Amino acid sequence: MSKIVVVGSCNIDITVECDRWVHPGETIFGNRLTVSPGGKGANQAVAAARLGADVMMVGCIGDDVYGQLVLKALKENNVDSTYVKGCIANKTPFEAAMADVKANFGLILPTDPDAAKAGKLLLTDYEVENLRKAYERTLEVGASSQSKMSQQDYELYGTYIPFSMAVCHTINHKSGMDHTTYAHTGASVNIYALGVGAEKFRGVFDNTEIYHKLAELTKVQ
Numbered sequence: 001m002s003k004i005v006v007v008g009s010c011n012i013d014i015t016v017e018c019d020r021w022v023h024p025g026e027t028i029f030g031n032r033l034t035v036s037p038g039g040k041g042a043n044q045a046v047a048a049a050r051l052g053a054d055v056m057m058v059g060c061i062g063d064d065v066y067g068q069l070v071l072k073a074l075k076e077n078n079v080d081s082t083y084v085k086g087c088i089a090n091k092t093p094f095e096a097a098m099a100d101v102k103a104n105f106g107l108i109l110p111t112d113p114d115a116a117k118a119g120k121l122l123l124t125d126y127e128v129e130n131l132r133k134a135y136e137r138t139l140e141v142g143a144s145s146q147s148k149m150s151q152q153d154y155e156l157y158g159t160y161i162p163f164s165m166a167v168c169h170t171i172n173h174k175s176g177m178d179h180t181t182y183a184h185t186g187a188s189v190n191i192y193a194l195g196v197g198a199e200k201f202r203g204v205f206d207n208t209e210i211y212h213k214l215a216e217l218t219k220v221q
Contacts, residue, residue, distance in 0.1 A: 003053070003054045003055075003056075004045075004048050004053045004054065004055045004056070005055075005056045005058060006041050006042075006044050006045040006048070006055060006056070006057050006058065006059075007041065007058040007059065008039065008040055008041015008042070008044065008045075008057075008058075008059055009039035009040055009041045009042065009059060010037075010039045010041060010042040010057065010059040010060070010061050010070045010074075010084060011037075011038045011039035011042070011070075012035060012036070012037060012038065012066040012069055012070065013034075013035070013036050013037070013038040014033065014034070014035055015033070015034045015036070016030035016031075016032070016033050016034075017030060017031045017032045017033075017034070018030050018031065019031065025208045025209075025211070025212065026206070026208060027206050027207060027208050035066075035069070037069055037070050037073035037074075039059070039070075041057065041059055042057060042059065042070065042073070042074065042079075045057045045074070045077075045079045046073070046074070046077040046079060049077050049078050049079050050077060054080075055078075055079045055080065056079070056080040056082065056083065057074055057079050057080065057081050057083070057084050058083040058084065059083075059084050060084070060085060060086065060087060060090070060092075061084055061085070061086050062086060062087075062161075063086035063087065063088040063089060063142055064142075064143070064161075067086055070084070071084065087138075087139075088138065088139050088142060091139060094131075094132055094135050094136075095109075097135055097163065098131070101131075101167055105167065105171060106121045107121055107123055107167070107170060107171070107174075108121055108122050108123060109123055109128060110122065110123060110124075110125070110128070120174055121174065123170070127170050130166055130169075130170070131163070131166050131167065131170065133166075134156070134157065134162040134163045134165065134166030135162070135163045135166075137153070137157075137162040137163075138161055138162045138163040138164075141162070142161065142162075143159055143160055143161050143162075144159065145159060146159055156169075177211075177214075188204045188205060188206055188207070189204065189205060189207050190203075190204055191203060191204070191205055191210065196217075197217040200213045200216070200217060201213060
């Protein structure tokens, strides 16, 4: 029997079915949500195992329910998942996590070789310290319920993975846009405003329209 080792991605695909094609920037209601295991690496591993090969998967997953779904799917398809680990369980170094942040979001550490050409995406010492603290909390605690958190931690991270939220906040601040609450809705919302351009924000709008109205008011292209 052939022996195969696959080094690659292990993901969860979340698919929402709708009655029609969604237009850019539009929010509509979906009919059914499907959660299924995926990832190019994991898909290849499962395909090879189903063809009779002896397969081992090497990859990284989240320390959450989706990570457990990935492990369950690999086990059900006879794929050895000994070396499929989560960043928390594996105690992945902060610098290694930041390499993924750079690759996916462009945020760059001051010590990075590309720092000189990073522009506004160069992280300040203050931002690095905030990210490091959030990452350390992620390794120690992970996501938590509001009842088990201090008010400060809840305001910083909500009930989500602290490092993910810290990255999100940093990107928001650098772009000049921010969310002020952890509660969101796909429904239309009532908008009230004062000041220059307030007339554009009076009424009930799909929440995705707010961005376009802000862009029009500030002449952001």
